[in-house]
Amino acid sequence: MPATSTGAAGGARRPGTRSRGAGGAATSAAPRQRQRERSDATVEDLLTAARALFATDGYGATSLDAVCERAGVTKGALYHHFTGKRELFSGVYAREQEALAAAISAAYLKVADRPWEALFEGSRAYLEASIDPEVQRITLFDAPGALGWEAMRTLGFDCRELTFRGVARAxxxxxxxxxxxxxxxxxxxxxxxxxxxxxxRAEDxxxxxxxxLDELRRLFDAIAGS
Amino acid sequence: MPATSTGAAGGARRPGTRSRGAGGAATSAAPRQRQRERSDATVEDLLTAARALFATDGYGATSLDAVCERAGVTKGALYHHFTGKRELFSGVYAREQEALAAAISAAYLKVADRPWEALFEGSRAYLEASIDPEVQRITLFDAPGALGWEAMRTLGFDCRELTFRGVARAxxxxxxxxxxxxxxxxxxxxxxxxxxxxxxRAEDxxxxxxxxLDELRRLFDAIAGS
DNA sequence: ACAGTCACATACCTTCGGTATGTATGTTCC
DNA sequence: GGAACATACATACCGAAGGTATGTGACTGT
Incomplete structure (x- = not known):
């Protein structure tokens, strides 16, 4: 154990000053709730920081040190909640898919009584949401290489599964x-x-x-009327 | 300059024993041809080794040391011919695209007088060639993250460009x-x-x-007859 | 209040992409 | 044909980054 007590005396040091929760009022209100809230907050910070860096710099160019610094935590915290870089990215990806799936579902359900039209609306929603370069970087560019096919499909509610259900129902x-x-x-x-x-990537x-969307309309009409 | 003469006396050592070309016959036959052949052979070995490792292990899990070892060369040779890992992968990717494009073109040209049918045949060829997991790992999983959109489209003859031409012609x-x-x-x-x-990834x-291919047929028919 | 667990922080190891430098083999020019 | 130059590598080293081992204080059940 070289150089034990580093710097000043003990106590929770800089990185974050973890002390979430609503003040220190009722200590007996929730038995084991404090630690959970602390953990959840840390995971939240890590995922948020990771999502920002992954989205702009890409998976390969994003270092875990950078993620930790942005999240105000050290690698000890990161590796306590995630098994490694892959799983961290996996968490970010899952959230992204969840958001996309929510957008698709919302659009679909508005005209759910017309299955084919509903799938068109869901497709439109997916397309419009996926245009965001940050979303693309995570879900379309880096995810296949970093996670592979299996992980992509088994992670959370993926959009492909949603599409399948829509097609099958139609x-x-x-x-x-x-x-x-x-x-x-x-x-x-x-x-x-x-x-x-x-x-x-288009000019306009x-x-x-x-x-x-025009083409998508043509395709949907052609498929329905053949 | 620490530790100059390493180990035994000088002389070309193990890694490869570079001595391509057709023997040492006519030395005046080709002026500056020997070096070109040597370079080409080395590049060929590197690309072949890299393609094998990238295809099975993926871009991230493939180390340049492993590539060099398999190619029977050192990193000095690799970095002499390529600027880095990206460009090496880029070279592998370009070859893969070239092969795919050749398959597409061959299929297309067989029925080129019927533009829409020709595009169908080209699509079939692309699909059948792209089923190979090794091809997929390079062109579909790792290329987007490693090369990005621009590089993928500007590298050699890409298949998307061929598809565009087929559609436009139809x-x-x-x-x-x-x-x-x-x-x-x-x-x-x-x-x-x-x-x-x-x-x-299908069971069968x-x-x-x-x-x-049945679905593709239906889609092509639907598009043509709408 | 005390023992045990959880949630981290610190320090270290290892791998790997990249670079600087040395050197033998061509190649060119006189 | 041999000096001067360029090419094609090999060797040795560096720094960044992913991952691990260990320590410590806050939290929790008894």
Missing amino acids: IRKGAIPARPADPLTSMLYGGLSESAMAIA PQAALAET | IRKGAIPARPADPLTSMLYGGLSESAMAIA PQAALAET
Whole structure:
């Protein structure tokens, strides 16, 4: 044990001054609640910091030291809550997927009684949300290489699964000609993802988005009426 | 300059024993040809070794030391021919794209007089070639994160560009209803890429491929007849 | 209040991408 | 044909970054 007591005397030092929770009022209100809140707050800070850096610098160029510094924590905290860089990114990715899935579901449910139209609206929502370069960097560029196919699909509620359900339901309800749902799901989901990337890199993203939605409309009409 | 003469006396040591070319016959046959051949051979070895490791272990998990060892060279050689890991991967990626593009073109040209059918055949070729997990790991999983969008599209003859040309030509020739070519290109190319990944992970890849080609047929027919 | 656990902080190790430098093999020019 | 130069590497080293071992104070059940 070289150089034990570092610097000044003991006590919780700089990185963060962890002391969340609503003041120090009722200590007996919640038995083991304090530690949970502290943990949750730290995890929240780590995920927020990581999401910001991953989104702008990318997975490879983001160092855990930078994440910890931004979160006001040290690597001890990070490795206490995550097994490593992969799982940290995994957490960020899961949140991103959750947000996308929420947007898709909300759009879908507005016209859920018309299955095919509902899938179109869900697709539109996914496309519009996925245009954000930060979202793209995480979910479309870095996630495949960092997490792999299996992890991407098993993590939280992924959008591909949502798309599959929408396609399957449209088929079941007879909104489009009968067929296996998987192939069409892949074509639709992959097409939308690639479209989002292309739109974000276009000279005029707004125009590109409009053109893409037009094409999507044509495709949906063509599929339904064949 | 610490520890100058390392180990035994000088002389070209183990890593490779570079001595390509057709023997040492006519020395005056080609003026500056020997070095070129040597360089080309080294680059070839590096790209081959890198492709093997990148394909199986992925970009992040592949170390340059491992690549050099497999190629029978040291890092001095690698950094003489490439600026770094990115460019090495870039070279591997470019070759992969070239091979895919060649397969697409060959299939397309067989029925080039029917633009829409030709694009279908090109799509089929891309799909079948992209099912290989090694190809996928390089071109679909790691390339986006490692190279980014711009580099992927400007590197060599990329398949998306080929798809675009096929779509644009089909529109120009009136094989499908008029529309901007870019959105449909994205939907098609992205859909095929995602489909390839799904097929490779399916329980029965052959059956999944057949179903996907059926769906592709339906989609092409629907688009043409709308 | 005391023992045990949790949530971190500190210090260290190892791997790996990248660089600086040395050197043998061509290549060119006189 | 040999000196001068360029090319194609090999060797040795550096710094950054992911990961680990260990210590310590705050929190918690008894």
